[in-house]
Amino acid sequence: MNPIESKETYKTYVDKKSPPSTIVKNCFNAFWVGGLICTVGQVIFNICKERGFDAQMSSTIVSILLIGISAFLTGLNLFNKIGKFAGAGSLIPITGFANSIVSPAMEYKSEGYVMGVGGKMFTVAGPVLVFGISTAIIVGIIYLIFNTQSITLV
Amino acid sequence: MDIDWSMVFDWVTLLKCFLTGGIICIIGQILIDKTKLTPARILVIFVTTGAILGGLGIYKYLVDFAGSGATVPLTGFGYNLAKGTIEEVQQSGLIGAFTGGVKSAAGGIAAAVFFGYIASLISKPKMKKQ
Numbered sequence: 001m002n003p004i005e006s007k008e009t010y011k012t013y014v015d016k017k018s019p020p021s022t023i024v025k026n027c028f029n030a031f032w033v034g035g036l037i038c039t040v041g042q043v044i045f046n047i048c049k050e051r052g053f054d055a056q057m058s059s060t061i062v063s064i065l066l067i068g069i070s071a072f073l074t075g076l077n078l079f080n081k082i083g084k085f086a087g088a089g090s091l092i093p094i095t096g097f098a099n100s101i102v103s104p105a106m107e108y109k110s111e112g113y114v115m116g117v118g119g120k121m122f123t124v125a126g127p128v129l130v131f132g133i134s135t136a137i138i139v140g141i142i143y144l145i146f147n148t149q150s151i152t153l154v
Numbered sequence: 155m156d157i158d159w160s161m162v163f164d165w166v167t168l169l170k171c172f173l174t175g176g177i178i179c180i181i182g183q184i185l186i187d188k189t190k191l192t193p194a195r196i197l198v199i200f201v202t203t204g205a206i207l208g209g210l211g212i213y214k215y216l217v218d219f220a221g222s223g224a225t226v227p228l229t230g231f232g233y234n235l236a237k238g239t240i241e242e243v244q245q246s247g248l249i250g251a252f253t254g255g256v257k258s259a260a261g262g263i264a265a266a267v268f269f270g271y272i273a274s275l276i277s278k279p280k281m282k283k284q
Contacts (some may be wrong), residue, residue, distance in 0.1 A: 023187045030183035031176035034227070038175025039168050041222035043248030046162040052184045059225050059234070060261035066226065067262060069271045075273035083215065084279060088182030092192055092227045093175065094262065102196060103268035106277045117274045124194040128228075132201040133255055135233035139209030 026087050033082070034090030041093075042067055063094055070095035070119035100124035167221060174216065174223030197228055204232025209240070234259050 041062045048058035073079040079099050083090045090096055101121050108120040117131075122129075155176035185196050204227075213233040216224040224230050238258025243248030256263065 003268045007246035022226050027183045030179040031156045033229060034179025034182075035172035035176030035223070038220075038223045039172045041226040042168055042171040042275070043162060043220050045267070046167070050157045050161060051264075056258070059222070060229075062222060062226065063231075063262035064265040071269040071273040072276075075277035076280060084189070088186055089176075089179045091186075091196070092179045092182040093191050094226055094228060094231060096193075096197065097228060097231070097262075098266055098270060100194070101266055101275050102277070105157060105270065105274035107201045109274065109277070117271065121270055121274065122269070124197065125270075127194060128201050129263070131198045132205055132232050132235050132259075133187070135202050135205035135232065136207075137251050139205060139236045140239035140254060141210065141248070143240050144248060144251060154166045 017081040019080050029085060030089035030091050030092075034093055035085035037087075037090065037093040037095055039067070066094050067098040074099045075106065097125060097128065100128070170220050171223035174220035175227060178227045178229060199258060201232040201264075202234075204229030204231075205236040208233035208236030230263065233260075235280040 044062045044065055045058045048061050049055070053061065070079055073082070079090070079095075080103075083096075083099065090099070101124070104123040105117045105121040108116040110116065111120075158284060182196055182200065185191055185199070186193070191199070205230070213224065213229065214237075217230070217233065225234065235255035235258065237252040238256075239251055242254025242257065244250070246253075
């Protein structure tokens with residue numbers, strides 16, 4: 001057998017085989033870690049509900065707690081390990097938002113506490129807030145014009 | 155104060171929450187693996203999508219179904235912004251479009267800024283390994 005040919009066959013074989021299996025593994029890890037973080041949130045939410053907070057306040061408390069916990073885990077370099085393992089599982093929940101604030105801030109700590117930490121905190125969170133808040137304002141204006149949420153006609 | 159723990163650990167609610175949250179994360183993982191998008195862009199996409207779906211009134215059904223499974227992912231952050239905006243617009247008109255969103259997400263944003271800064275201050279400098 002020609003060695004080059006066999007190398008190429010091997011390459012196509014690897015290309016065919018390896019990406020899907022990594023994706024399946026990544027997706028599985030993302031699924032259960034992400035699901036677990038949401039479930040922790042739900043347990044906190046239920047406890048708040050039982051203690052007499054309304055739904056809006058309870059979900060605010062859930063956000064604050066999850067953000068606080070993941071910010072400090074990032075500060076202690078523990079969150080990166082979870083992130084490497086879980087990928088989107090820890091990125092997509094609100095924990096990823098806190099992580100995206102702390103990690104660049106840590107990196108630029110040497111540039112000082114005002115422009116280094118205070119400025120670089122928003123490298124990733126800045127765009128998220130810009131687009132999130134802008135979209136919400138546009139939604140509000142559209143709602144004002146049409147006075148309806150187009151699909152549900154609420 | 156007594157807490158009814160059977161309500162807190164209601165298996166049906168927790169299972170729905172786990173499955174929905176997990177599936178949303180799988181969508182994110184597929185975006186990471188299949189496209190060249192950076193995590194920052196994926197976060198932006200998720201928040202924007204959540205705000206649009208919230209504005210259209212679709213995301214509300216997911217929240218009713220899954221609770222925190224839908225509100226804890228960043229799409230829920232976007233939904234929260236849109237929901238607050240719409241509620242405020244109903245009450246106070248145009249000015250509500252500018253006040254409502256941030257008002258309803260205020261807790262999360264303030265916590266992120268505050269805890270983020272404190273955590274960065276106390277963080278250990280990264281060790282160069284390998």
